[in-house]
Amino acid sequence: DAGVIQSPRHEVTEMGQEVTLRCKPISGHDYLFWYRQTMMRGLELLIYFNNNVPIDDSGMPEDRFSAKMPNASFSTLKIQPSEPRDSAVYFCASSLRGDRETQYFGPGTRLLVL
């Protein structure tokens, strides 16, 4: 079975540019989570969705970040405009309603903003 799929795997961009990260959760999973991981702050939850509806976006750092989930098989995290401090690994994870705490992570997108 395919796991969580993320694209791109690596992204290098310049400050001020728009960045769009994509995620396809495991088929049938009700929950989708976006995380950011840095050495300084560890793994932080940015936002999560239940049945395509955003439930908690309190972790989104600021208005430059936005996330959407137009359908059950696709989500995007957008940063506009990007800044060097946004450089991190961004993970998408999904889980089943009956077992929300077992989260399956994608391989991550390594973002470098110059």
Place this chain on the structure above:
Amino acid sequence: RKEVEQDPGPFNVPEGATVAFNCTYSNSASQSFFWYRQDCRKEPKLLMSVYSSGNEDGRFTAQLNRASQYISLLIRDSKLSDSATYLCVVNARDSGAGSYQLTFGKGTKLSVIP
């Protein structure tokens, strides 16, 4: 005070050694506890849940002390393949917002040496 605290390590141990990791959490209302494993430049993966009575999975033993808000992971007969970062994870429910989320520690790095 950080929500989930771990000794970052690194722990460098010889093959066959027994090693223990500790974790403390600040939210006394936390309900569920886990250990995730993250290999270098990979995504986190669930290693095991932590139950109040303590639980074992092969060479791995997890224990929880709710009174002290303390979680531990013991690895016996360590293998080279155990080298990874071990993340302590707590379910921190936000009762006000009705939100649900996992809070990750920054992880403890383990290197098993031949």
